[in-house]
Amino acid sequence: MTAPTTLSQDELKTLVGQAALHYVVPGEIVGVGTGSTVNKFIDALATIKDSIRGAVSSSEASTARLQALGIPVFDANEVERLSVYIDGADEIDGAGYMVKGGGAALTREKIVAALAERFVCIADESKLVPALGAFPLPVEVIPMAAAQIVRRFAAMGGQATLRCKDGQPLVTDNGQHILDVRGLSIAEPLAFESQVNQWPGVVTVGVFAHQKAHVCLLGTAQGVRTLQF
Ligand SMILES: O=C(CO)[C@H](O)[C@H](O)COP(=O)(O)O
CATH class of the missing domain: 3.40.50.1360 (Rossmann fold)
Incomplete structure (x- = not known):
């Protein structure tokens, strides 16, 4: 065998x-x-x-x-x-x-x-x-809006941290920053994506619905x- x-x-x-x-x-x-x-x-x-x-x-x-x-x-x-x-x-x-x-x-x-x-x-x-949310959700943001976006996620139960590389904020190909958000439950991906997309300073939310x-x-x-x- x-x-x-x-x-x-x-x-x-x-x-x-x-x-x-x-x-x-x-x-x-x-x-x-x-x-x-x-x-x-x-x-x-x-x-x-x-x-x-x-x-x-x-x-x-x-x-x-x-x-x-x-x-x-x-x-x-x-x-x-x-x-x-x-x-x-x-x-x-x-x-x-x-x-x-x-x-x-x-x-x-x-x-x-x-x-x-x-x-x-x-x-x-x-x-x-079975459901999205265990992986920390990446969100590309305009740096000057990062703190208010962190607060918005906190209000929905998420802990957002700035992604760093070599001790510095990671800079994307578009010259922006990334927040990684833990502790979210993304029960309705379409609605969640639409909601976060409307926050000023969000470039892209990593939910692809x-x-x-x-x-x-x-x-x-x-x-x-x-x-x-
Ligand atoms: O979204 C991505 C990059 O922004 C990748 O598709 C995702 O991170 C999966 O990567 P890997 O194939 O290395 O596991």
């Missing part, structure tokens, strides 16, 4: 990164997210780069990786629509609603996702949750599970 093989989280990411190639439309430009799972997708995309026009990228990091592998990167303003946007998530629920922004790229991710007809989320099975996933390729011990929403 053969013992079951246990795949590492890294191997599960590779698996879903490769599986996502199935959703890439030949001859077109593909929307590309950010993160360690997307890096696996970019590596896989490089193997079929001659069959696509290029990519619209959601971060400086993904742009650098795409270009290093010889994949042309287009500005989002040059593109009217994309067939597909492929990205990871920090959490995804059974309806395709997600929390994103662990890699601080949430604003550009939402912008590129909004150009796409289909959002394909690639994730290992640890990301599938209006730009939810249509498909999730989930890496599991049994292989890639496809969830349709």
Whole structure:
């Protein structure tokens, strides 16, 4: 009898990164997210780069990786629509609603996702949750509004902290800051996203409900599970 093989989280990411190639439309430009799972997708995309026009990228990091592998990167303003946007998530629920922004790229991710007809989320099975809220919610904010946004989250039971890197506030690709909010219960993702989006100084909230996933390729011990929403 053969013992079951246990795949590492890294191997599960590779698996879903490769599986996502199935959703890439030949001859077109593909929307590309950010993160360690997307890096696996970019590596896989490089193997079929001659069959696509290029990519619209959601971060400086993904742009650098795409270009290093010889994949042309287009500005989002040059593109009217994309067939597909492929990205990871920090959490995804059974309806395709997600929390994103662990890699601080949430604003550009939402912008590129909004150009796409289909959002394909690639994730290992640890990301599938019954309800959003365990992962600290990333929110990109204009620095001068940070303190009042922290107070607004406190009023709804959340503890917001400024994300730092090397002892300094992290600065996003857009020159702004990130708050990570713990202790929230996000029972109604659509309403929550709309509410927080209206607060002055919020650039982007990391709940992706209006730009939810249509498909999730989930890496599991049994292989890639496809969830349709
Ligand atoms: O939202 C993101 C970056 O802003 C990523 O998609 C998210 O953090 C998941 O990353 P990883 O694939 O490394 O787990």
